[in-house]
Amino acid sequence: MGAFLDTFLFLIWFLSESSSLFSSCKLRKQFNFNEMHKAGDVILGGLFEVHYTSVFHEPTFTSEPNQLSCQGFDPPGFRHAMTMAYAIDEINKNPNLLQNVSLGYSLYDNCATLVIGFSAALSLASGREEQFLLQETCLGTTPVLGIVGDSFSTFSIATSDVIGLFKLPMVSYFATCSCLSDRRRFPSFFRTIPSDAFQVRAMIQIMKHFGWTWAGLLVSDDDYGRHVARSFQSDLTESIGGCLAYSEILPWGDNPAELKRIVLLMKKSTARVVIVFAHQIHMIQLMEEVVRQNMTGLQWMASEAWTTAAVLQTTRLMPYLGGTLGIAIRRGEISGLRDFLLKTNPDKSNNHRNRMVSQFWEYTFRCKFAPPPAGWVEASGGALCTGQEDLASVETEFLDVSNLRPEYNIYKAVYALAYALDDMLRCVPGRGPFSGHSCAALQTLEPWQLIHYLEKVNFTTTFGDQVSFDENGDALPIYDIMNWQWLPDGKINVQNVGVVKKSASKGEELTLDEENIFWSFVFKQPPQSVCSESCSPGSRMTRKKGQPVCCYDCVACSEGKYSNETDSMECSSCPEDFWSSPQRDHCVPKETEFLSYQEPLGICLTTASLLGTCICAVVVGIFIHHRSTPMVRANNSELSFLLLASLKLCFLCSLLFIGHPRMWTCQLRHAAFGISFVLCISCILVKTMVVLAVFKASKPGGGASLKWFGAGQQRGTVLLLTSIQAVICTAWLVSASPVPQKNTQYYNDKIVYECVVGSTVGFAVLMGYIGLLAILSFLLAFMARNLPDSFNEAKLITFSMLIFCAVWVAFVPAYINSPGKYADAVEVFAILASSFGLLMALFGPKCYIILLRPERNTKKAIMGRGITKMEM
Secondary structure, eight states, X not given: OHHHHHHHHHHHHHHHHTTTHHHHOBOOOOOOOOEEEEOOSEEEEEEEOSXXXXXXXXXXXXXXXXXEEEEEEOHHHHHHHHHHHHHHHHHHHOTTSSTTOOEEEEEEEOTTOHHHHHHHHHHHHHOOOSBOSBTTTTBOSOOOSEEEOOSSHHHHHHHHHXXXXXXXXXXESSOOOGGGGOTTTOTTEEESSOOHHHHHHHHHHHXXXXXXXXXXXXXXXXXXXXXXXXXXXXXXXXXXXXXXXXXXXEOSSOOHHHHHHHHHHHHHOOOOEEEEEOOHHXXXXXXXXXXXXXXXXXXXXXXTTTTTOGGGOSTTTHHHHTTOEEEEEOOBOOTTHXXXXXXXXXXXXXGGGGHHHHHHHHHHHTEEOSSOOTTSOXXXXXXXXXXXXXXXXXXXXXXXXXXXSHHHHHHHHHHHHHHHHHHHHTOOTTSOSBGGGBOOOGGGOOHHHHHHHHTTOEEEOTTSOEEEBOTTSBBOOEXXXXXXXXXXXXXXXXXXXXXXXXXXXXXXXXXXXXXXXXXXSTTSSOOOOOSSXXXXXXXXXXXXXXXXXTOEEEEEOOTTEEOOSTTXXXXXXXXXXXXXXXXXXXXXXXXXXXXXXXXXXXXXXXXXXXXXXXXXXXHHHHHHHTTTSHHHHTTOHHHHHHHHHHHHHHHHHGGGGSSSOOHHHHHHHHHHHHHHHXXXXXXXXXXXXXXHHHHHHTSTTOGGGGGGSSHHHHHHHHHHHHHHHHHHHHHHHHHSOOEEEEEOSSOSSEEEEEEEOSOHHHHHHHHHHHHHHHHHHHHHHHHTTTSOGGGTHHHHHHHHHHHHHHHHHHHHHHHHTOOTHHHHHHHHHHHHHHHHHHHHHHHHHHHHHHHHOGGGSSHHHHHHHHHXXXXX
16 A cells, blocks of 8 residues: 555655646656666666665655666566567567667666556656757657567556556557556556466366366465456356355465464365465465475465565475466467577666666675665675676576566567567558558657557467457467476476467467376375365255355255256156156166056966867857757747857957957947946846746646747847947047046156046936846846746856855945056956856856756656746
């Protein structure tokens, strides 16, 4: 907050001092910067962290340079600045780019301090000349046309807020805050490093690849960390259904109590993956506490801010940080850079214009130039620098070009500005994008004109990476994926194991070389980091109350539902004709149920039906063979044969109730059943009436009754009674025919194939008519039960009708309460039971006498018994 307050006060001062600018056009303030310059037709500015700390003295803003000092020379930071110088030198030598136009540069050190970086940016925007040429129009030498920098997100936010007012393009190589993609607030900001929004998605892509849905998040207490914290949780949940076990802010400065609390929280958590979006200094402080509490067994994921931090890659920390996976700025190859760096040499004649080179020289060779620049910290040692020292003879990070990451972004940023400028200068008059289709002229170039071309720039680096900017000023993002490997010999290697990028055609892509990843775990495999184990197919997830979305229980799908994916949120219902498998992971066709010929029940009923039919055939054979005997002749042989034929039909019609219901079987089964039984009962009824008529005729004056029961009348009566049933069946089939249907009401997991009667009234009339004839036959037979023995068939008819009625009375409730195929089985059983009852009761005693007691099968025996009883 102190840095922001200083910047705010400075801005108020700057504006007040500039209020008289239009009257005098005189530079009111001159700052002393650590800088480096090169002349050119067009000047590009640059902001770099060459020193990593600074010290201010009161008053903060004065004209005295000795009130400000930068400390802690950073050779990699100076290499960044020299990379921009090299890129400009390479462009100037390229005959195909910016022909007849030379580029120059003005590079400043921000000293890792917001106020200095902000001041340097304003100096680049306004120029450093003491007096403009014409006071009326304030025309002076051309200021910078674009700025490469700044390195920090916070610095870039503050600077771009003001630089944007000048419409001066600013291309950052290291500021990643996603907030800088706000085009309305930062209309002139571009960057060649991916934003944190993509870095977050890249992290989530890696987590998704390894199935990590439960993680902890640590962020720094600045714009960089706060924006990540806001977006990470929502993106994690939306992309992979994951969530954060904790989200903590790492403090600035020395705060051991807070770090102890955070590490204790990490130890208690079940999350095995820890994601850290913070700066190198935060990780140094955090790891001190991690080592103190000896917290191992974590999988660290590093943001680009500390992925390649050499200070953390020590044998002391590798037991804890070994196996770390990190997002790193894309590494590139810049051929010729090392040779260019080796040519670095201080210009003693113009030392104040190239202070950064002088300070690098003093730092590297532990010497000092005389006199030292006022206000800047002198190098240690008392030797004087000659400027002739051999740079190739010393070991310095400055010359290490094996891992060019920020440098590669700087290189791309400079080339992006150069290509945009080249496109602008190639404009054909009359076809330009500006007012009146005009083009920009070299003598009157304005920074805002360059923005138009910078938005459309599109080129490919010599390393093969495409560079272009989207509508938010962000370049096509690409990151390397790094792995911290602890080799058996004790050496530490940070290995590139993959890449994550976004292309215009294929979208976001993740490529990982898993075989080369080092895992710091017992089985050398990636860890498991989930709040709850995955729900297997056949189950669904249910949230645990009061816990994050990725903490859940697994509940098996209910019957009739399934889930065929891991971690299903819901179970799907099976289609109508399907049912869930025992594992509930897929649907299977429902079992079909009907009274089948292949099942034991169907086989038994079929056997009984055929047995009854065979018995009828045997009885017919016996009666035919003994047709001349008194037993056959005395029992109305014609009706007996017709009765046997109808019984055979009754046995056979039961077969229509067995097997898969079809339309024709459904229509035929009840019709055949109804007509067969009516034919059978009609024969019995006529037989009973004949018995009664014969008995009546045996009495005096009763002979006239026999004329109504001759053979013709008997046949006619049977035919008439049967025809009535045929009419009932025909009307039923025409009005509401029985049809087959699939019934799913009886069982959830079965389909019952059955015949629905169609018209309940038709079925009731059919059954009622059979019952009416049966009751009438029973009553008549019961009345004739005490006739003489010669006419004792009435007793058999009475007994047979009693069996018949008992069977069908029992049938009704059993049929109503039997589901599916068992209803058909009950009906078949009733048909067979009643048929067997009639067959055995009516023809069993007769066959017994015919076959086993032939001495009683004589007219004398039959008539004798009758006379004896009558006489008695």
